[in-house]
Amino acid sequence: MVLCGSSLAACGGPAEAQRGGPATASSAAASGPATTAASPSGEGAAGDPRTPPPAGVGRPAASQRLTFAPERIRLSSDGGASAPVQRVDTGASGELELPADPGVTGWWVSGALAGEVYGSVVLAGHIDSRERGIGFFAKLLNASPGDRIELTGRGLTQTYVVRTNKEVDKGALSTSTDIFDRSVRGRLVLLTCTGSFDPRTRHYDHNLVVTAYPVGVPRLAKS
Numbered sequence: 001m002v003l004c005g006s007s008l009a010a011c012g013g014p015a016e017a018q019r020g021g022p023a024t025a026s027s028a029a030a031s032g033p034a035t036t037a038a039s040p041s042g043e044g045a046a047g048d049p050r051t052p053p054p055a056g057v058g059r060p061a062a063s064q065r066l067t068f069a070p071e072r073i074r075l076s077s078d079g080g081a082s083a084p085v086q087r088v089d090t091g092a093s094g095e096l097e098l099p100a101d102p103g104v105t106g107w108w109v110s111g112a113l114a115g116e117v118y119g120s121v122v123l124a125g126h127i128d129s130r131e132r133g134i135g136f137f138a139k140l141l142n143a144s145p146g147d148r149i150e151l152t153g154r155g156l157t158q159t160y161v162v163r164t165n166k167e168v169d170k171g172a173l174s175t176s177t178d179i180f181d182r183s184v185r186g187r188l189v190l191l192t193c194t195g196s197f198d199p200r201t202r203h204y205d206h207n208l209v210v211t212a213y214p215v216g217v218p219r220l221a222k223s
Helices: 027-031 136-142
Strands: 072-075 081-088 105-108 120-124 148-153 156-169 187-198 203-220
Touching (some): 136 187, 136 203, 156 187
Parallel strands (some): 081 105, 120 187
Antiparallel strands (some): 072 081, 072 148, 105 120, 156 203, 187 203
16 A cells, blocks of 8 residues: 655655754753863962862753654554554655554654654554554544644653644645645644545555644653
8 A cells, every 4th residue: 555655755855854953952061061271370279269160060951852753652532542653764666665564653764753843753654454454543534633642752752732634635745745844843744544445556545644733842751
């Protein structure tokens, strides 16, 4: 089942992806604690009243955010159902190569990390499989505005609230860059197939696109 066709290639492709990463720590933090030079007269030893106190260790700037690659997705609106997340990217044809198991979702590695200020965190998965049955993302058919979704990874959790759930023609992903936009305010975009199934091509004719926005910043995951 082809999910996105050549849509990612139309957006510039993974090779051109550039994340607007989190703010860096202060220069003091980057260069380490300052040192105190001795005076020309040899003074400056401990106890000398003219010796300034040692510089403190730099701390991360308040604007530096925690970010992480998603490892699991949880749908709070569906009794807390969850699924593992694997890293995926586009292949030579420009198509997003999804996990074969419909119970596993794929995170587009050339998109944003969870917690980043800008960019789309894109997760995609099969809605079903002839061999393995209904997929995890079939649950997105019932996603409604206000539903909560959690991403976890590296001991962190980021919560999102669903804003929209809509069907788009499969070709729309090839002509519009909006879904994969890396300059928008940070958000989560979930993709799967829907619509009518063509038994000849074994493809659906539409994609389901669920968009959600973060609530706060990443926090430590509950153990």
